[in-house]
Amino acid sequence: MSRSNIPEKLARLGYAARGTVYLIVGGLALVAATGSGGRATDSKGALQDVLEAPFGALLLAIIATGLLCFAAWRLAQGLLDADRLGRERQALIRRAAYGGSAVIYVGLAFTAVSILLGHRTGSGDESARDWTATLLSQPFGPWLVAAVASAIALGGFAIARRGWTDRFDRLALSPAARNWAVRIGRLGFFARAAIFLIVSWFLMAAALHANSSEARGLAGALKSLQQQPYGWALLGATALGLFAFGAFQFITAAYRRLDARSTSDALAKIEAGVQEAVGKDGRRSGQPMTDD
Structure with a gap:
C-alpha cells in the first residue's frame, strides 16, 4: 500500500493523538502515586493541561484534529470494515464497538475545541453524575443506569480478554520488538x-441507591484507588498501565499495518452499497430499475 494513502496517514495521526491523551493521564496519575505532586485526572483534564503548556494552543489544535481523525478511522473500521473482520457475530460486535468509540472521540475532539476557544467544560466526574441523574429521573431509571453499568463492565471484560489473547499481529515489527x-x-x-470495571462498580452503586452522586468517571476511579489501603501502589500500577497504553498507541501509529482504502475507494464502496440497497428495494417492490 502506498504511504501516500491519505486515510492511512490520518489514522496514524489519530492513534498518536489518542496516545498523547493517555500519556498525560497516566503520567500525572503516576506522579500523584509517588507523592511528588500531580493529580488523578481524566481526558478533559489532560486536554486542559495541554493548553497550559508552551505552544499549548497549537498542540491542542493538532490533538483535536487527531482525535477527529481517530473517530473517522473508527467509523471506517466499524462501517466499512477497514480491518476486514467480516460479518460473523464476534466481528460484528467488535465493529459495533468501534462505532461507539467513534462517538466518544468525536465528543472528546469537540471538548478540545471548546477548551481551545476558552469555554468551560465540566470534569468527567461531573458529566457522569449529570447523565446518571438524567437516567435516574426517567421511568425505570435505576434499571437504565444498571444496564449502562453492566454494558461498561462487559466492555471492561472484553478489553481484558483482548489484552490477554490478542497477538497484535498487525504490528510490522521484528520478533524481539514485537515481544516488547x-x-x-x-x-x-x-x-x-480495570478502569472500566471500577467505573461500572460506581454506576451500579448509583443505580442500587438511586443516587447520582455516587457515579464516577476516569478521574474518580483513579482517586478511589488512591484512597484504598496501599492506594499509592494501586494507583501507581494503574497509572503505569495507562501510560503504557499511551505508549502503545504511538507504537501502533508507527508500525500498525493499515488496510485503509484510499478516499476514492471508500467513496466507491459506499456508492456500491447504496446502489445495492436501492436495487434490493426496487426488486422487492416489483418496480423496474432505471438510470436517471
Whole structure:
C-alpha cells in the first residue's frame, strides 16, 4: 500500500493523538502515586493541561484534529470494515464497538475545541453524575443506569480478554520488538479494563441507591484507588498501565499495518452499497430499475 494513502496517514495521526491523551493521564496519575505532586485526572483534564503548556494552543489544535481523525478511522473500521473482520457475530460486535468509540472521540475532539476557544467544560466526574441523574429521573431509571453499568463492565471484560489473547499481529515489527510491544500493549489493556470495571462498580452503586452522586468517571476511579489501603501502589500500577497504553498507541501509529482504502475507494464502496440497497428495494417492490 502506498504511504501516500491519505486515510492511512490520518489514522496514524489519530492513534498518536489518542496516545498523547493517555500519556498525560497516566503520567500525572503516576506522579500523584509517588507523592511528588500531580493529580488523578481524566481526558478533559489532560486536554486542559495541554493548553497550559508552551505552544499549548497549537498542540491542542493538532490533538483535536487527531482525535477527529481517530473517530473517522473508527467509523471506517466499524462501517466499512477497514480491518476486514467480516460479518460473523464476534466481528460484528467488535465493529459495533468501534462505532461507539467513534462517538466518544468525536465528543472528546469537540471538548478540545471548546477548551481551545476558552469555554468551560465540566470534569468527567461531573458529566457522569449529570447523565446518571438524567437516567435516574426517567421511568425505570435505576434499571437504565444498571444496564449502562453492566454494558461498561462487559466492555471492561472484553478489553481484558483482548489484552490477554490478542497477538497484535498487525504490528510490522521484528520478533524481539514485537515481544516488547505486546507486553506494553497488554499492560495498557489491563489497566483500561480495570478502569472500566471500577467505573461500572460506581454506576451500579448509583443505580442500587438511586443516587447520582455516587457515579464516577476516569478521574474518580483513579482517586478511589488512591484512597484504598496501599492506594499509592494501586494507583501507581494503574497509572503505569495507562501510560503504557499511551505508549502503545504511538507504537501502533508507527508500525500498525493499515488496510485503509484510499478516499476514492471508500467513496466507491459506499456508492456500491447504496446502489445495492436501492436495487434490493426496487426488486422487492416489483418496480423496474432505471438510470436517471
